[in-house]
Amino acid sequence: MEETxxxxxxxGREVFYPKGVYIFHMGDPAASxxxxxxxxxxxxxxxxxxxxxxxxxxNGEGFIAEAAAFADAPxxxxxxxxxxxxxxxFTMESFRKGALSDPAHFELxxxxxxxxxxxxxxxxxxxxxxxxxxxxxxxxxxxCKGCSGGLIDIGMKKADLxxxxxxxxxxxxxxxxxxxxxxxxxxxxxxxxxxxCKRLKNLI
Amino acid sequence: MEETxxxxxxxGREVFYPKGVYIFHMGDPAASxxxxxxxxxxxxxxxxxxxxxxxxxxNGEGFIAEAAAFADAPxxxxxxxxxxxxxxxFTMESFRKGALSDPAHFELxxxxxxxxxxxxxxxxxxxxxxxxxxxxxxxxxxxCKGCSGGLIDIGMKKADLxxxxxxxxxxxxxxxxxxxxxxxxxxxxxxxxxxxCKRLKNLI
DNA sequence: TGTAATAATTGATTCAAATCAAGGAAATGC
DNA sequence: GCATTTCCTTGATTTGAATCAATTATTACA
Numbered sequence: 001m002e003e004t005x006x007x008x009x010x011x012g013r014e015v016f017y018p019k020g021v022y023i024f025h026m027g028d029p030a031a032s033x034x035x036x037x038x039x040x041x042x043x044x045x046x047x048x049x050x051x052x053x054x055x056x057x058x059n060g061e062g063f064i065a066e067a068a069a070f071a072d073a074p075x076x077x078x079x080x081x082x083x084x085x086x087x088x089x090f091t092m093e094s095f096r097k098g099a100l101s102d103p104a105h106f107e108l109x110x111x112x113x114x115x116x117x118x119x120x121x122x123x124x125x126x127x128x129x130x131x132x133x134x135x136x137x138x139x140x141x142x143x144c145k146g147c148s149g150g151l152i153d154i155g156m157k158k159a160d161l162x163x164x165x166x167x168x169x170x171x172x173x174x175x176x177x178x179x180x181x182x183x184x185x186x187x188x189x190x191x192x193x194x195x196x197c198k199r200l201k202n203l204i
Numbered sequence: 205m206e207e208t209x210x211x212x213x214x215x216g217r218e219v220f221y222p223k224g225v226y227i228f229h230m231g232d233p234a235a236s237x238x239x240x241x242x243x244x245x246x247x248x249x250x251x252x253x254x255x256x257x258x259x260x261x262x263n264g265e266g267f268i269a270e271a272a273a274f275a276d277a278p279x280x281x282x283x284x285x286x287x288x289x290x291x292x293x294f295t296m297e298s299f300r301k302g303a304l305s306d307p308a309h310f311e312l313x314x315x316x317x318x319x320x321x322x323x324x325x326x327x328x329x330x331x332x333x334x335x336x337x338x339x340x341x342x343x344x345x346x347x348c349k350g351c352s353g354g355l356i357d358i359g360m361k362k363a364d365l366x367x368x369x370x371x372x373x374x375x376x377x378x379x380x381x382x383x384x385x386x387x388x389x390x391x392x393x394x395x396x397x398x399x400x401c402k403r404l405k406n407l408i
Numbered sequence: 409t410g411t412a413a414t415a416a417t418t419g420a421t422t423c424a425a426a427t428c429a430a431g432g433a434a435a436t437g438c
Numbered sequence: 439g440c441a442t443t444t445c446c447t448t449g450a451t452t453t454g455a456a457t458c459a460a461t462t463a464t465t466a467c468a
Binding site: 131132167168170171174189 | 454455456457463464
Binding site: 372375378 | 434
């Protein structure tokens with residue numbers, strides 16, 4: 001996998017986006033997809049009132065907009081650098097050309113999207129079956145893995161996190177407070193310390 | 205696309221499953237994926253109490269379990285023929301062998317999964333933003349397209365449909381009744397007639 | 409640093425869905 | 439065709455989240 005990704009990079013071209021600059025716009029035909037090497041990218045959607053609302057943030061390595069590009073669809077969101085970011089841009093044209101000589105490139109992208117499908121399907125399950133509190137607990141358990149001392153930086157407004165959970169900001173606030181009162185977590189600004197991962201797991 | 209699918213078929217082998225027979229089991233390594241030619245397949249998950257619960261039904265042509273196979277993951281659900289069904293089975297091994305000589309096969313599967321990603325992302329949006337009534341309206345509008353006289357056969361228990369919407373069976377029953385009282389639909393058993401698609405759209 | 413704008417919390421209220429419980433409808437099996 | 443089981447609906451109640459409103463905390467920036 002790793003070595004395939006590094007081979008893949010040769011099919012694209014490294015690009016740099018300073019903080020604040022748009023990478024692509026919602027609705028435009030997805031002629032390119034990206035791989036984030038370093039930095040942070042915000043994905044935004046235009047609401048009916050014309051306001052940009054955060055859909056998610058990508059930080060750490062990962063593909064961006066590959067599904068739209070391979071489906072030959074328009075970008076479903078706009079992307080903007082939340083920090084200075086280095087990416088690799090793949091135009092579908094150059095990717096196809098390069099992948100013809102080595103189908104492993106296609107295979108890699110197929111497996112990337114396959115994993116994304118499984119992940120999205122998991123989120124659908126969570127959203128349709130679990131209660132808000134369970135969803136929050138699930139998120140905390142998943143994110144405190146590998147964080148030193150279980151300290152999670154949510155890296156976005158709590159209102160945006162609330163949207164991720166499909167609840168209102170107030171509901172998130174109250175739920176977090178409750179978990180804190182029970183001694184399971186500690187909330188400091190946009191950081192959450194998971195104090196008792198075991199009991200948190202029991203909530204799921 | 206169409207001609208690529210028919211070329212694809214040569215990489216697999218047609219199989220027949222009589223009603224009631226299992227095609228694969230949740231948890232098994234996904235060594236094969238399938239394309240449904242004819243019939244109907246139910247996808248089931250094992251609940252914590254060990255009961256099988258319907259996740260979704262596939263009827264009409266379409267791929268099954270391709271994401272698990274390409275992600276090299278276990279099947280996330282079990283599949284059982286709900287009606288006598290004809291499918292094509294692709295083992296990953298034979299698919300890979302055949303696709304090496306023609307990367308278009310990989311490209312096709314990549315685009316299939318790309319579209320699935322977009323579709324799943326859309327459902328997540330719906331589940332996290334829209335109200336139950338809006339979700340139901342969205343479903344009815346989407347499904348009445350192409351149905352003669354707007355007659356939708358939901359083809360499953362109402363309780364399973366309720367789970368799809370992420371609500372309780374009672375809530376679905378009441379919501380449908382309300383829509384019926386307002387003259388937008390008519391419910392007869394497991395069939396729903398959409399009487400006023402326009403007003404239904406306005407609810408979304 | 410101080411001020412304005414934005415974000416987050418908290419409280420009060422409303423509303424809708426979950427849950428509990430029961431009755432009626434439909435499908436299934438014999 | 440009848441009986442049994444399963445499914446669906448409806449009603450009553452509880453619960454939890456949305457909403458509205460106000461206050462406090464943070465952040466941004468002049």
